[in-house]
Amino acid sequence: GAVVSQHPSWVICKSGTSVKIECRSLDFQATTMFWYRQFPKQSLMLMATSNEGSKATYEQGVEKDKFLINHASLTLSTLTVTSAHPEDSSFYICSATLGAGVYNEQFFGPGTRLTVL
Amino acid sequence: DAKTTQPTSMDCAEGRAANLPCNHSTISGNEYVYWYRQIHSQGPQYIIHGLKNNETNEMASLIITEDRKSSTLILPHATLRDTAVYYCIVRDVYNQGGKLIFGQGTELSVKP
Numbered sequence A: 001g002a003v004v005s006q007h008p009s010w011v012i013c014k015s016g017t018s019v020k021i022e023c024r025s026l027d028f029q030a031t032t033m034f035w036y037r038q039f040p041k042q043s044l045m046l047m048a049t050s051n052e053g054s055k056a057t058y059e060q061g062v063e064k065d066k067f068l069i070n071h072a073s074l075t076l077s078t079l080t081v082t083s084a085h086p087e088d089s090s091f092y093i094c095s096a097t098l099g100a101g102v103y104n105e106q107f108f109g110p111g112t113r114l115t116v117l
Numbered sequence B: 001d002a003k004t005t006q007p008t009s010m011d012c013a014e015g016r017a018a019n020l021p022c023n024h025s026t027i028s029g030n031e032y033v034y035w036y037r038q039i040h041s042q043g044p045q046y047i048i049h050g051l052k053n054n055e056t057n058e059m060a061s062l063i064i065t066e067d068r069k070s071s072t073l074i075l076p077h078a079t080l081r082d083t084a085v086y087y088c089i090v091r092d093v094y095n096q097g098g099k100l101i102f103g104q105g106t107e108l109s110v111k112p
Helices: none
Strands: A006-008 A010-013 A019-025 A032-038 A044-050 A065-074 A076-081 A090-097 A113-114 B010-012 B018-023 B031-038 B045-050 B061-064 B070-075 B085-094 B106-110
Touching: A006 A090, A010 A019, A019 A032, A019 A090, A019 A113, A032 A065, A032 A076, A044 A065, A076 A090, A090 B085, B010 B018, B010 B070, B018 B085, B018 B106, B031 B061, B045 B070, B070 B085
Parallel strands: A010 A113, B010 B106
Antiparallel strands: A006 A019, A019 A076, A032 A044, A032 A090, A065 A076, A090 A113, B018 B070, B031 B045, B031 B085, B061 B070, B085 B106
16 A cells, blocks of 8 residues: 655644644655544544645644644655644544545555654 | 444453444445454554455455445454454545544454
């Protein structure tokens, strides 16, 4: 299957700083990328849908000014957690797909664990 | 909100078949049933999907009832490496960008 990478795999930062997480599709061009977050012992929660060259669509309750998403190319999307606070500590996972359609699977990255002190 | 209900946890003996049920009684005609699994602290992994016919691949089999209101994922010979959380998801592949909405899943423990 297709490979999606995330960088960094883990990050620790101080409260009030901003953190950028990268999501790359390594061997295919992803027209759509998704960002999820997962708290311990909980399921994945979809944060936003990102299409190359356009603004991200955020799920209800997700602050778009807090979680900045950029999808500048068909192989790269970035999530920036601005002014991070301890409650933003979570496991952030991206996925990438060629687009809608039954044959266009979502391929997931390995996740990035964010710890805000 | 997730449109599926699954048991919270299940145990299975190594080498035996693991049968994971999923209820999706409100599934609509253009929604597919997808199964993913997540091994601890990793990203989810695609397993299989289907619309109304039973499906089989190298990882698992998917049995969908005729009324499409429920399905069962079958791992024919479970190994310790199959220990994971298994998510059953109904997905509108042509609308809403094909996004996946995860429910709570079933935590499968394969025991020696």
